Amino acid sequence: MIALSGSFGALGPGEAERRLEAAGVNITDELTPSTTAFFMGREATNDKRNKAYVQSIPTYDEAALLAALSEFEGPASRDDSQPAPLAGLFADSAALAEAGPAELENLLTDVDWTSFVPARDLPPLRARLAAIERDHGLTPAHRLATNRIRVRGTMLSRPYGHRTRLTALALSPSGTHLATGDWGNGESGTAQVWEVTTGRCVNVLEWIDGGVGWDRYARTMQWSADGLHLGIAFRTNAVGVWDPFGESFEPRAEAQVTNGGSRPPHWALHPGGRSAYVSTGTKHRIGVHGCVPPLEHGALYWLAEQAEMSHEHILAKGPLPTEIQESCGEELAVDRSPTWSSDGNRLYVANRAEAFVVDVPTGVPLWHTRVSWLAEWSPDGRYLAHVHRGLLHFRDATTGRPTGEPVRTAGSRWELSLHWGMRDSTARLATVLNEEAADPGIDVYDDGRLSHRLAVTPAKTALAVENKDFAVWAWAPSGDRGAVLTAAGDIEVWSLGDGEPRRLCTLTTPAGTQGILWGADDVIVAVGKTVLRFVRADTGETIGDYTFLREADAELPLHPDDVYDHFDGRILALDDHTWCLPVEPDLAIAPPERRADIESHLAWIVDRRFAWPLRWGRFDIWPDAATAVANLRTTSPDTRKLRQAVRETSG
Structure with missing residues (x-):
């Protein structure tokens, strides 16, 4: 039984349902204990995502859905003499979940690894191997799986990409990934993406122009509802969208539609991740007053002297309703980042002095009320809680009416x-x-x-x-x-x-x-x-x-010039006295007796999204560069640089 939510870019309306049903798969609209998988597309609803988590229903993205369709539709044309697809989500998931060390080794030997899809297959495989390790220790199945996964391409994690203090945090809607950001040196900053379930850094986005966010400003990093787009307020007053699991340090799209101010704008990434609400100006101050620029690709600029965009105010399409004007005047200002409804049709705004809801397609405010500094919207968009004159109020977010008597705080x-x-x-x-x-x-x-x-x-x-x-x-x-x-x-x-x-x-x-x-x-x-x-x-x-x-007071494993020129941002201090230099693809220069500490910091990274434990494969740790070079097993840009550095030092 499979559940779907949202739209899928590679599939037409209803195509996923039709193809799954044609393959004999049962589709359900409800999430129940009998639901075996939940696929989230663009603009998937938060309530279903939360229900899936609570009921421990495996949740997957569009890439996994396409792989599932390929597998469901494939058996009729597959040669029976070929290995079966890797057991993971579908009919053979029970075999994976129940396999012991020997059974799992046989299963991983027989499956067709060319059909391996990390989003679908890696989490359950990793979980089963972790359970086997707890019960039996490391087994040949761990080494076999590691070798097969590494063949398809991995990289070593880089946990210490931040060069200055953190200024921003954002947890993905599913809770699987955390983004952290720093303002950097004023010229460029860094964003790191962490897999929460393993506690490992899976991607680093460097050289973000002008740095991430601003000290003491919240929500300068925001995820799309499907967790596939990461919005960042950068270069002080620009807004951009990055692929959090991609290779590019550049934003896919950016909007510089602010007034050039010295602080981040008030903004909110649309649930679909391809547009954003941005506001910096008011009727009496230059700047856009609530536009929704597209963030598909490229860069969009607003020129104050031309001011075409300044007339397309989400909160100013015609005069405000009389009842709202009576309480707030002729204009609704935004001085904090608002919140989108899950369907992307409404904006919930809670400022320092007022709260209101706007119907985005029409630009009409639905209601308005006075609040004080403390005001927050519930995740399901049903309630506003706010404190005003020493009383805690609960309001219906649809009507603005109180839902009960206020409570003294x-x-x-x-x-x-x-x-x-x-x-x-x-x-x-x-x-x-x-x-x-x-x-x-x-x-x-x-x-x-x-x-x-x-x-x-x-x-x-x-x-x-x-x-x-x-x-x-x-x-x-x-x-x-x-x-x-x-x-x-x-x-x-x-x-x-x-x-x-x-x-x-x-x-x-x-x-x-x-x-x-x-x-x-x-x-x-x-x-x-x-x-x-x-x-x-x-x-x-x-x-x-x-x-x-943190910096160690010991001598670096290589000459500082070699470290900074080639290994910049990758060397890490295990403590105040010990350096560790990771060298792609499978070694580190550090005290060998610190293996446990190194394995607790580093991992092999798959698709810049998933971490795979070093202890499940062969990872060499050598005490110095010369010993490492004498025992090299592979060739890579890192090992070539290591050889060169040792030659120059010994020569």
């Missing part, structure tokens, strides 16, 4: 923050009173009704007020648990089901942690300006731990 905007999550169809709000409040703690509201109170003292960080990327509360994707960064500097994980709240565990954080996120596979991410740690909420296991901008 005990904190100012410096002490209080609002955090929405979803549990099935229930919208859950956590109101977090931090350590500076007179009575710190956390209240949880389900669809506007108080359900839980947590006796905990949350932290307040320097960035928590202005940059919401660094938040002290994170909901589990399933919505049944939450995590809080405490004033003591650790993370408490709480059960927030139907009974009384329970503290499940306490996780340690690295010094400098300023916020937390909760991604896929129960992985919590602790993050600060120079630290990043990935921890499993269920076991407390740390699966990735990184400190940026």
Whole structure:
């Protein structure tokens, strides 16, 4: 039983359903325990994505769907003497899930690896191998799978691409990938993409012109709904879209439609990832006032002296409705980044003084209300929660009308923050009173009704007020648990089901942690300006731990000129005294006794999207460059540079 959501660019309307049904596959509109796979296309709905996660239904993208169609439609023409396609998602998935070490080795020997599709086949294969390693240790199946995967092309991860402090964070809608960005040196910055489930960096986008985001500004990095496009506010006031898993450092498209200001624009990437709302001006200030430029390809510029685009204001198509003018005047201004509805037809805006909803196709504001600094929209677009004059209000996002009586709050905007999550169809709000409040703690509201109170003292960080990327509360994707960064500097994980709240565990954080996120596979991410740690909420296991901008006081493995000219951005400090120089494709220069630390930082990367453990294959670690050169097994640009450096040193 397979479920689909959204549109697929390579297939016409309804084509996927027709071809799947013709191949005898059952299609369902509902996500149930009997659903074996969920394929997400463009503009897939968030509610289905959340339901798939909660029910542990494997989720795949368009590439996997095309591979599935090829496999479903292929048996009639396939030569029976040829190996069967790799077991993964389809009829033989049970064989993969239940195979022991010997059975899996036989299976991987017999399958047709030319049909291997990473998006479909790598995650379940990796999960099965991890389970076998836990029960039996490393086996020939691990080495066999690694060799077959590496033949199709891999690269070593580069966890330390950031050259300055982090300014931006964005978790993909599925929670599988995290993007981090830095402003750089003012000329160029870097974005890194991390696979959350493994805690490894899978791609680095360097030389982003003018740097990523701006210190203390939130949402300068944003993902499309399908997780295939990454929007970035860069070069201070430009907006662009990158392929987060691509090779190019250049944006696929960019829009420089701002007034040239010295701060990022107020913007929101469309759920489809091919346009964005951008606003910098008002009726009385030069700049676009709410345009939606296309971001398909190329660059789009706005010229103030010509001002054609300045008249195409999303929020100014004709006079505002009388009832709105009476409360706000002749103009609705945008001074914070808004939120799109999942269907891309509405914009939800919550400013420092007002909130409103706009119908994008017509440009007509649907309603307007006065708010204070604290205002947040629920992920499903049903509610606005805001604090005004000391009262917490819940409003219907469709009508703007209150959904119940307001609740007295005990904190100012410096002490209080609002955090929405979803549990099935229930919208859950956590109101977090931090350590500076007179009575710190956390209240949880389900669809506007108080359900839980947590006796905990949350932290307040320097960035928590202005940059919401660094938040002290994170909901589990399933919505049944939450995590809080405490004033003591650790993370408490709480059960927030139907009974009384329970503290499940306490996780340690690295010094400098300023916020937390909760991604896929129960992985919590602790993050600060120079630290990043990935921890499993269920076991407390740390699966990735990184400190940026650290330098070791030891001598570099190569002459500094060789390092900076060829290996720039790839060498890493394992601690304050130890360097490690990774050399493609399968070796590192470092103390061999530090193998465990090296394997905890590096991995082989497949399709710039998935990490594959080094310990499952042969990876050499040599104490110095000369020993490494004497034992080289392969030739690559890195090994040629290594040979040259050793020759020049010995000569």
